[in-house]
Amino acid sequence: MAVIQVERKPLSLLERTYIPQIVGGLRTTLRHFFKPNVTLQYPEQRPEISKNYRGVPTLVMDPNGREKCVSCQLCEFVCPPKAIRITPGEIAADSPNAHVEKAPQAFDIDMLRCIYCGLCQEVCPEEAIWLQNQFSMSGYTRAEMVNNKAKLYELGGTLPDPHLKWDHKKAAAEHGNGH
Amino acid sequence: MDFSFYFDLPLWLRLVLQGTAVILVLFPIAAACSMAERKISAWLQGRPGPNRTLPPLLAWVPGIWVLQKLGIFQLAADGGKFVFKEDPVPGHVNKLYFIAAPILAMIPALTTVVVVPFGAYLDSAGKIVPLVLANVDIGLLAVFAVSSLGVYAVILAGWASNSKYPFLGGVRASAQLISYELSMTLSVLPVFLWINAPGGQGTLSLFDVVQFQSQPGFWGGAWFVFTMPLSAFIFLVALFAETNRQPFDMPESESDLVGGFHTEYGAFKWSLFFVAEYCHMVIGSAVFILLFFGGWNPLPWVTLTDTVQALAHIIPVATHPLFMGILGISIFLVKICFSIFFFMWVRWTLPRFRYDQVMNIGWKQLLPLSIANLIAYTIGIALLQK
Numbered sequence: 086m087a088v089i090q091v092e093r094k095p096l097s098l099l100e101r102t103y104i105p106q107i108v109g110g111l112r113t114t115l116r117h118f119f120k121p122n123v124t125l126q127y128p129e130q131r132p133e134i135s136k137n138y139r140g141v142p143t144l145v146m147d148p149n150g151r152e153k154c155v156s157c158q159l160c161e162f163v164c165p166p167k168a169i170r171i172t173p174g175e176i177a178a179d180s181p182n183a184h185v186e187k188a189p190q191a192f193d194i195d196m197l198r199c200i201y202c203g204l205c206q207e208v209c210p211e212e213a214i215w216l217q218n219q220f221s222m223s224g225y226t227r228a229e230m231v232n233n234k235a236k237l238y239e240l241g242g243t244l245p246d247p248h249l250k251w252d253h254k255k256a257a258a259e260h261g262n263g264h
Numbered sequence: 265m266d267f268s269f270y271f272d273l274p275l276w277l278r279l280v281l282q283g284t285a286v287i288l289v290l291f292p293i294a295a296a297c298s299m300a301e302r303k304i305s306a307w308l309q310g311r312p313g314p315n316r317t318l319p320p321l322l323a324w325v326p327g328i329w330v331l332q333k334l335g336i337f338q339l340a341a342d343g344g345k346f347v348f349k350e351d352p353v354p355g356h357v358n359k360l361y362f363i364a365a366p367i368l369a370m371i372p373a374l375t376t377v378v379v380v381p382f383g384a385y386l387d388s389a390g391k392i393v394p395l396v397l398a399n400v401d402i403g404l405l406a407v408f409a410v411s412s413l414g415v416y417a418v419i420l421a422g423w424a425s426n427s428k429y430p431f432l433g434g435v436r437a438s439a440q441l442i443s444y445e446l447s448m449t450l451s452v453l454p455v456f457l458w459i460n461a462p463g464g465q466g467t468l469s470l471f472d473v474v475q476f477q478s479q480p481g482f483w484g485g486a487w488f489v490f491t492m493p494l495s496a497f498i499f500l501v502a503l504f505a506e507t508n509r510q511p512f513d514m515p516e517s518e519s520d521l522v523g524g525f526h527t528e529y530g531a532f533k534w535s536l537f538f539v540a541e542y543c544h545m546v547i548g549s550a551v552f553i554l555l556f557f558g559g560w561n562p563l564p565w566v567t568l569t570d571t572v573q574a575l576a577h578i579i580p581v582a583t584h585p586l587f588m589g590i591l592g593i594s595i596f597l598v599k600i601c602f603s604i605f606f607f608m609w610v611r612w613t614l615p616r617f618r619y620d621q622v623m624n625i626g627w628k629q630l631l632p633l634s635i636a637n638l639i640a641y642t643i644g645i646a647l648l649q650k
Contacts (some may be wrong), residue, residue, distance in 0.1 A: 110613040114308050118609075123310045 087253030139203050139216035142194055144234070147249060151182050152238065153213035156189035160205035160214055168198035169205060180182040192234040196222045211250075215241060282397050286377055294542035297604060299339040304608040304624050308339035314338040346535040354425075354528050361424035366529070366536035369417035372410045373543035379406045380550050383560050383592030384568060385585035389502055392569060394471040395589055403469040404456070405552055406448060411506070413545060415441040418525050421537070425528040426646055433524030434461045435620060436514040443626035444512075446500035450634040451495045454641035455488055461649050470551065474559035478567040489556040492641065496556040498634045503548045505626065508541060510611040511628035514622055550596070555598060560592035 099105055125132060134140075134152055147153050156173035174190030205214045219240060224230045232240070270278070299314075304311030314335035322328055322337075322450060331337065381396035397432015398408065413437055458464045459476050477487050489496045505512040516524035523529075526537050555558060561567045572591065575582035582588070617625065 108615065111609060114613045117310055118304075118308050120310060122307075122312050124312050126312075153440060 095243070101227075112231065118121075134218040134220065138217070138218045138220065139201060139206075141196065141217065141219040141222055141232070141237055141240060142199065142201075142203075142205055142214055143191070143217050143219070143242040143243040144192060144213055144237040146238065148243060148245060149249070149252075151185070151209045151251075153244065154186055154189050154192065155186045155211055155213070156192075157210065158208065159188075159208045163204045163208045165202060165204065166198040166200050168195045168200075169193070170195070182251075184258075185251045189234060192237060194232045196230045196232060196235065197227060212246065215244070217241065276332075279397065286397060287374060288346075290374065290377055290543060290546065291539065293546055294539045295339060295343055296445070297542040297545065298342075298538065299335050300595070300604065301608055303335060304605060308612040317341055322479070343535070344580060346532050348445075349531045351531040351533060356426050357528060358424040358426060359365060361420050362528075363533070365417050365421035365424055366533040366540075367413060368420060369540040370543075372413040372417075372538050373540040373547070375570075376407050376411045376547045377543075379403045379470065380547060381554070381559070382469070382550065382596050383393050383589050384574070384593060385588040385592070386569065387585065392475070395593065396471060399469065399471060401467050402467050403467075403471070404452065404473075404551070404555075405468050407470075407547070408445070411544065411547065411622060412441070412445055414540070417537075418539070420646065421529070422525040425525070427528060429522045430525050430527045433514075433516065433521045433527070436521075437508070437525055440508075440512065440514045440622055440626070443623065444502040444505035444630070447498055447626065447630040447634045448506060450631070450638050451498035451502065453493055453638050454495050454645070457642060458488075458491075458649075470554045470559075472562070474554055477558045478561055478569070482565070484577075485567065487556060487558040487564045490564065493555070493643070494637045498630060498637065499552060501625075501630060503552055504607070504610070505622070507544045509545070509607050511614040511616050511629050512622055513616060514619055515529075533536070545607060546600060549600045549607070553596065553599045553603060560596040562595050 104176065144154055151264050156171050158171050158173065161169045170191075170193045171189050172191040173187050176185060176188050182188070201216065203216050206216050217240065222230065273281075280314075301549075305312040312333075315333045317335070317336060317337040318328065318332045323618070328375075340609065342567070353362060377399055378397045381394040383395035385395065387393050389537075416439070419434045422430045422432075425431070425640040446616075455473060455561075456468060459472060477485070479485060483491075504510075508516065516526070521527070526534055529537065556566060562569050562571055568588070568591065572582050572588050
C-alpha cells in the first residue's frame, strides 16, 4: 500500500491563539440560533409512519366487512410470550358468513406481554392479524393494556384484499367443486 | 413628579430600601438567567425548549401563550419545587460545613453588587451622580476581594460532602479559580494606571472608570475595549474561568465528576449554589461592561449625558433624575443581557478543556500574556502621561 506523506504545516501565530476558529464556531452556532426548530410537537403533531412499520398487532376485516380470523389458534400457539388468548366459536347457520369455518368468540392480546415479534402475522393462514403502524400503547391499568376483540378490529380496520378466498370456495362448492 | 421626599429619608432607611431592591432585582435576574440558559441552549440546538407549562387557572388570560412559550411558568414551577421539596442531608457529610457552604456561596455573590454602579443621573446642580449602593473609592478592589471569597464555598462544599467526586470537584475548582484570578487582576491594572494620572487623586472606583470613558473628544469617548483590546480579552477569558462557565467548567464537570462539588446537594441548598453562580455571572458581566464597554453609555463616543440632553429637546422630562436613572439602568441591563447571551453562546460553541489544558492556559499562556500586556501598557502610559 502506498504511503502518502502528509506535510504537516506548523500553525501560524493567529491559528495558535484559536481566535479565528472560535469566531468561526460562534458564527456557525449563531446561524443555528436563527434556523427554524426541527422539533416535532409530539402529542399534537405525529410523525409520518412507514407502511412497513410493525407496531401493535391488530385484527382486520375483508372488504365485505367479514372478520378474516377463523380462530385456528396458530398465532396463539406460535406466540413466544404467550400474549394471545383465543376462544374459538362457531358461526351461526343463518349468518351470511356461515360458509366460513369458524370465528373467534373472544380474542385478547395482552400488550404487556407482546414483544412485537410479528410471528403471529407471519403464521396466520388467513392474513387476519397484522402488525400495523400504531406505535404507542399506554394505559393506567393492566386491564386497559389487554386489547380485546372489539379494540383489535377498531385498530385494525379493513384490509383491501380482493381475494375473498371463502367466497370463491363457496362458489366452487355450489358448482360442484373442480370447475 | 417630585422625588425629593426620598432623599429626605434617613440614610440607613434609604440604604435598606436600596439593598432590598437590589436583592429583589438580582435574585429574579439570576433565576431568569437559568431559564434564558435553557431557552438559548435549545434555540442554538434547533429545539424549542421548555414551552408547555401553564397553570390551568391562568389559561383564560389572552396572550398568556407568549409567556408559556417562553417557559416563564416552567421557571416558576422549578423554582417553587426547590422551596417545597425535601432537603436531604446525607448521613456521611460534615453537617455544619455542608449547610454553611451554600450560604457562603450566596454572601459574596450578593455582596459584590454593593460597589457596582448601574446608572447615573444629573442632580440639580448639573453634577453627575452614580446610582450605586456604596460609592466607595476601593470599588474594583472590593469586587475582587469579595468575589474571590466564593472559592471558599466551593472548597467547603467539596470537602464537607465527604465523598470522592465532590472532593475532586472542590480541589479542581480552587486550583482553577486561584489561577485565573491572577490574570484577571493583572489585566485590569492598565485601565487603572491610565485613569490614575500622576498628580491626580487616585481611585479604584468603577464609576470613575465609566466617567473616564465618557469624556469628550476622540480618545476621551473611546471605550477601553478599543484602547486596550488585549486586556479586555484576558479579562473575558478569566471571567469565564472565574464564573465556572464552559469551556472552563472544571468544578462541575458533569461528564467526569457527576456534579462536581455539588454532587451531594439537592433541593434548596443546591439552588443557592445555582443562583450564586448566575449572580457571579451577572456581576462579572457588569464589571466587564463598566471597565471595557462604557457602562451605561449607549454607544462609544455617545455618553448618557449627551443622550439625555439631546432627548430633552424632544421630551422635556429627559433630564429629570428619575428618567435619566432609568434610562441608564436600562442601557446597562441591555448590555448585561447581551453579555450573558454571549456566555451561553460560547457554551454551545467551544468544547470543554481538559483539566491540564485549563492549567496550561492559565499559567503558561494567560498569565505571561497579561504580564507582558501590563509591562507594555505601563511603558506606554509612562511615556504618554510624562
